[in-house]
Amino acid sequence: MNCVAFMVVTTSFLFWTDAVNRYYNKDKDKALQYLTEPPVYAEIKARRGENTTLPCVLRTVSSNYKVKWSKVDPLHTASENILISNGHDVKHYGTWQSKASLRRMHALDISLRLTKLELQDYGLYRCELINGMEDEHVTITLSIEGVVFPYQSSHGRYKFTYFDAKKACEEQDATLATYKQLYREWTDGLEWCNAGWLHDGTVHYPILNPRPACGKDLPPGIRSYGPRHKTKEHYDAFCFTSTTEGSVFYIPGPLNFLQAAHACNEKGASLALVGQLYSSWKFLGLEQCDGGWLQDGSVRFPIITPKKRCGGLPQPGVHSFGFPKKTITLYGAYCYR
Template sequence: MNGICFLWLFWFSICHADSSVYREADRNQVDSPVLKYLLDPIHEVIITQRGANVTLPCILRRKPRSYKVKWSKINPVDPLESLIIISNGQHHKNYDKLKGRTRLRRSHRLDASLVITNVSLEDEGRYRCELVNGLEDQSLVLMLQLEGVVFPYQSADGRYKYTYAEARQVCEVHDGRLATYTQLYQAWTDGLDWCNAGWILDGTVRYPVIIPRGPCGGDLPPGIRSYGPKDKTKDRFDAFCFTSALKGRVYYVHGPMNYNEAAEACLARQAVMAKVGHLYAAWKFSGLDQCDGGWLLDGSVRFPITEPRDHCGGLPDPGVRSFGFPHKQQRLYGVFCYTQV
């Protein structure tokens, strides 16, 4: 009987010990903090201009024994991210169309920040810095935002002539890209009031209204009107383009001259006729103010006003005024020239 009791006590002690060890391990798993290798950024939105150099910060708290840092750009319409650069702390490899304009800053041994040189309009967007470290992968996301200006663009043949693809192309031709909703919203808060609907980058069709009126949504309050998503291949609208600061300058040459004479006047000065995006950028960032219509490369005639006054378009707010697309043989206007020097 004593032997049976001894065996029973021995078995109980083993089971009890196993149970205690198991619970202790489980408690440790719950309570133990996960090592955090990446510092949270002070600013999640980095603002810059076209042509500038910018740094997207990514700093390690500590270096794991074995790891890789991967930078990628997040495409909102594509689940696959675009790889930019991968580094193991010693060597790196560049990818994508940013190749040649990106590098890791490496100002100290825990620095994995991304440097982008000569920022372009297409560089705007969300970027991910990811620490690849086996089961402890961590990442942070930063938004690169460009200061710029949105301008509506309408065909010389009248309004609503562009499919989505054509709208993207026409913005690029005129030194811009299709505006994002955020850019259009910012332009609206800055005073853009436009009653014609246009494509934006996400494939929706919208227009900004500051002063409600009959043809522009009636008595609805001010805001961004929306037509919702449309058929990108069949439906036709105008375009809302976005541009940023430019290298070089835009200046005015007095006329009168027709379109061909205007082109020759710019060439004689080692310049070219300005694009619409050039004129908007010069108005926005250089304060270009000219109360005279001038030819642009697309055949339109416009003029920029930073200080509204009598006989300069008749509108109380700053902006770029338009005479539309006059016949190119008319000798009534000067020309806006653009030079990169």
């Protein structure tokens, strides 16, 4: 993509982002009468599998009111999961039947309790008071702590449509990352010179050290291709995962792919998914200076503290040997149990 085209799509993307922000800020000048604006807890952080509470507090209890909680899609303003209460009865819509409830610690408390968080629970939530003509709402972001990793097809670079990328992440115990998740990972040191799909259908790549093949003289940052055609264009994927119930362990080789799978099965485990390896590296401190097979046929190894004997790689992370022939008897196995 030439520089002029890059500037055009970047400007378009910034305008689109600003439009989304304006949508959510359009009521900020309106003073709240019945709800308390979250002064501290506008963003709640939690991990997959945990329980959490999204705070929302009434200023006063009015008559004939209803409380409506919903998870909002910032692009289409559509509500996914909905909980409605009149203070006595609660109705659930969507997938919230078994995981959402009002906390009700006191008469003014209409906070939302969510149990057993999943990756898909990340996002923007709206607490709305429905009171005739005086409806008002506050919004709270639920952030799932996790890690973003780039993912390519075993067939090579730029093979995924948007829907292929979404499926590929799900198959590796992950979801397509959001821009905010990618940005946070970039600030922690993620650099990847290949463009990848994000959850909203845009395409980006994060750069810390600009070079001819990666943005040339442009400053470090998240390079943007803007929204792309979801079925006609092909890129890599940026996937997001969080904590898991189990953990990853290493079995030394040399093993080929089938032998590695068998070795894991003998330990009551299975070959790890890429997302599971990243989770154990990020949250459990897994470090192993040996390449090992994963379930997708790739070979990777996780490093916390870079060492010369571990390839001399300067950055911590999960490093990849790509997708070798599965008949090669050379590597160990990363198993998940």
